[in-house]
Amino acid sequence: MSVVVERTPNPNAMKFTVGDAVGGPGTYVKGSDPEEEFAAELVALDGVASVFFTSNFVTISKTPDSTWEDITPLASEILERHFEGLSQG
Numbered sequence: 001m002s003v004v005v006e007r008t009p010n011p012n013a014m015k016f017t018v019g020d021a022v023g024g025p026g027t028y029v030k031g032s033d034p035e036e037e038f039a040a041e042l043v044a045l046d047g048v049a050s051v052f053f054t055s056n057f058v059t060i061s062k063t064p065d066s067t068w069e070d071i072t073p074l075a076s077e078i079l080e081r082h083f084e085g086l087s088q089g
Contacts, residue, residue, distance in 0.1 A: 003076045008059070012049070014068060016075060017057045020083045025054035038082040045078075047071050 004017040023036060029050045034040040042051045042058070047066025052059045058079060062071055 003079045005072055005076065010061070012064060013059055013061045014072065014075075015057055015059050016079055018079050018083045019056060021056060022053045022058060022083075025052070027052045038078055041078045041082075042075055045071060045074055048075075 004019075006015045006017065008015055022038075026034070026036065026039065027050065028034045028039050028043045030043060030048065032043060034043060034051070036053075038058075039051050039053065042048060042060060047062050047070055048060055049063050050061045052061075058075075060071065060075055062068065
């Protein structure tokens with residue numbers, strides 16, 4: 001399964017549509033301790049400020065000094081691994 005990444009009106013936020021239900025709604029900020037494994041991995045990434053999820057998508061907000069080029073591939077990998085495993089299991 002591939003993750004579809006879309007820009008949002010906010011240059012510091014990006015929408016990641018995964019195609020499966022992600023749970024939620026849930027919101028976590030840097031330093032929080034999410035129960036959901038995928039959210040914990042995402043919020044732990046360098047440059048990630050917060051993670052919001054609901055329905056079939058996750059919105060990640062980054063810090064102003066970080067770049068999407070650094071965050072997007074890692075976030076996509078985390079989401080693909082997590083939701084691919086659920087679809088097959």
